[in-house]
Amino acid sequence: DAGVIQSPRHEVTEMGQEVTLRCKPISGHNSLFWYRQTMMRGLELLIYFNNNVPIDDSGMPEDRFSAKMPNASFSTLKIQPSEPRDSAVYFCASSSGTRNEKLFFGSGTQLSVL
Amino acid sequence: SQQGEEDPQALSIQEGENATMNCSYKTSINNLQWYRQNSGRGLVHLILIRSNEREKHSGRLRVTLDTSKKSSSLLITASRAADTASYFCVPGIINTGTASKLTFGTGTRLQVTL
Numbered sequence: 001d002a003g004v005i006q007s008p009r010h011e012v013t014e015m016g017q018e019v020t021l022r023c024k025p026i027s028g029h030n031s032l033f034w035y036r037q038t039m040m041r042g043l044e045l046l047i048y049f050n051n052n053v054p055i056d057d058s059g060m061p062e063d064r065f066s067a068k069m070p071n072a073s074f075s076t077l078k079i080q081p082s083e084p085r086d087s088a089v090y091f092c093a094s095s096s097g098t099r100n101e102k103l104f105f106g107s108g109t110q111l112s113v114l
Numbered sequence: 115s116q117q118g119e120e121d122p123q124a125l126s127i128q129e130g131e132n133a134t135m136n137c138s139y140k141t142s143i144n145n146l147q148w149y150r151q152n153s154g155r156g157l158v159h160l161i162l163i164r165s166n167e168r169e170k171h172s173g174r175l176r177v178t179l180d181t182s183k184k185s186s187s188l189l190i191t192a193s194r195a196a197d198t199a200s201y202f203c204v205p206g207i208i209n210t211g212t213a214s215k216l217t218f219g220t221g222t223r224l225q226v227t228l
Binding site: 033035042043045048055056091093101102103104105106107108 | 147149155156157158159162202204215216217218219220221
């Protein structure tokens with residue numbers, strides 16, 4: 001298996017633009033997590049899904065952020081409009097089986113909003 | 115808070131020495147996981163210990179869990195320069211939902227020098 005695949009690896013955009021981050025979880029995994037990492041705030045859980053259904057989105061910073069999981073093999077995290085403070089590394093992770101199983105992380109998307 | 119708190123925040127040792135990192139948490143758990151993050155990269159799962167286990171080994175890693183004290187420790191024996199990374203503990207919180215919220219603390223930054 002290729003592991004969790006995130007795209008793009010790097011994204012540079014201007015303030016006010018829409019940004020879409022993509023994630024393909026490991027086949028057969030039924031839970032998917034989105035995290036954001038910055039030096040100041042560390043690794044924050046934004047939202048997670050189970051069987052394509054959002055379970056907890058309390059970590060989503062504001063209405064500018066939205067996440068979808070239309071099927072078991074694809075998820076998106078969208079920021080509209082983007083702001084410089086959104087600059088961070090965004091990680092997607094997936095897990096399988098029962099609750100609390102180990103997470104497999106993607107390589108992350110480095111987002112820079114100018 | 116549902117996340118673990120790692121201690122110390124930073125640790126510097128020489129190659130060949132053992133490194134011990136501690137984790138405390140506040141709620142009842144199903145299990146506890148440890149992850150490693152090399153600088154600028156994604157996180158890698160190291161080991162998972164279940165709430166009914168007291169100790170677990172994996173190669174040079176030894177993890178202990180004391181649920182009465184709500185604490186865990188990660189021991190890396192005979193450290194190598196390649197062990198230089200940040201280490202995170204993630205408590206698997208008991209809940210009645212279909213998937214559990216897995217949150218990360220600030221981690222322990224381990225530096226192994228030659």
